[in-house]
Amino acid sequence: MTYNELCRRLSPLYGEGEARAIVRMVVEDEFGLSPTDIYMGKVNQLSADERANLEEIVARIANYEPVQYVLGHADFSGRRFAVAPGVLIPRPETALLIPMIGSAAARPFTLLDIGTGSGCIAITAALDYPDATVTAWDISDDALRIARVNATRLGAQVCFERQDALAPPADTALWDVIVSNPPYICMSERAEMSPHVLDHEPATALFVPDSDPLLFYRAIARYATRALKPGGTLLFEINALYASETSAMLHALGFAASVERDQYDRPRFIIARL
Known part of the structure; x- marks a missing residue:
């Protein structure tokens, strides 16, 4: 999944602005990607294990679980x-x-x-x-x-x-x-x-x-x-x-x-x- 695809997946639930903020928080905190990395498309260069982890995280958020609980911090x-x-x-x-x-x-x-x-x-x-x-x-x-x-x-x-x-x-x-x-x-x-x-x-x-x-x-x-x-x-x-x-x-x-x-x-x- 690309960054934009992730945002589109969550936008119907959270609105476009909040969805982008949530996805940015996840990829920065969980995978260490900077805004520049996101812009350069490195979200879709994650390893197979990382992509599986990202899919699990996004699925939980798509089920309305707060991103802070998913990541374990606020x-x-x-x-x-x-x-x-x-x-x-x-x-x-x-x-x-x-x-x-x-x-x-x-x-x-x-x-x-x-x-x-x-x-x-x-x-x-x-x-x-x-x-x-x-x-x-x-x-x-x-x-x-x-x-x-x-x-x-x-x-x-x-x-x-x-x-x-x-x-x-x-x-x-x-x-x-x-x-x-x-x-x-x-x-x-x-x-x-x-x-x-x-x-x-x-x-x-x-x-x-x-x-x-x-x-x-x-x-x-x-x-x-x-x-x-x-x-x-x-x-x-x-x-x-x-x-x-x-x-x-x-x-x-x-x-x-x-x-x-x-x-x-x-x-x-x-x-x-x-």
């Missing part, structure tokens, strides 16, 4: 993180939380990442702000295993703990900053989502009941009212559909909260201070 904030089924794939927009963390507290500071998944937020913060003491929670053993692998490989000092965000401990004044990208997609939004997300990424990291879209935000915010140090900051990635409701809930709990927009000008984050 890039986040300039670093490569291992990912696997059962662990949410890091999104580029989530990386905007990292400078917000850095601006939220004087140095040194303590940080808690709730629902860490691959560990991308906690590990990046620990590496970017070496004077931070970072703890990360998740309820998923699979996520914690992958997060620890990532921390070890990247050389980050993070304390990972198995903890249910809906039943947090009775902590008091422990953290300067709490950050979370919790489950926030309502079940009614499933029809609008791509099969490569619905059929492969962990539902427990994505969905909340339609009857309580703020389920995790409310539990984490209540914990933060006692677990943040005076003047501490709570940072959320949010569902844009419920930005006003999330902000109102935080105000009712005594936070001064502001909604921040992402690179697409969508309400994406909330910064809340006690």
Whole structure:
């Protein structure tokens, strides 16, 4: 298969632009071909074993398996993180939380990442702000295993703990900053989502009941009212559909909260201070 043939095979599923990006990622990461190599037609000069491997990869992607799971990694904030089924794939927009963390507290500071998944937020913060003491929670053993692998490989000092965000401990004044990208997609939004997300990424990291879209935000915010140090900051990635409701809930709990927009000008984050 040539590069263009591979792109045409995936274009009906992903669109032409995304299909080309996926194929380019595969041939660069898996087979070490540069953009110049691709332009020179070296994709169709692969060995028989390499072509068989490429065919298997493309078949999995054509079945809507995320390319990050197929390759076993995803890039986040300039670093490569291992990912696997059962662990949410890091999104580029989530990386905007990292400078917000850095601006939220004087140095040194303590940080808690709730629902860490691959560990991308906690590990990046620990590496970017070496004077931070970072703890990360998740309820998923699979996520914690992958997060620890990532921390070890990247050389980050993070304390990972198995903890249910809906039943947090009775902590008091422990953290300067709490950050979370919790489950926030309502079940009614499933029809609008791509099969490569619905059929492969962990539902427990994505969905909340339609009857309580703020389920995790409310539990984490209540914990933060006692677990943040005076003047501490709570940072959320949010569902844009419920930005006003999330902000109102935080105000009712005594936070001064502001909604921040992402690179697409969508309400994406909330910064809340006690």
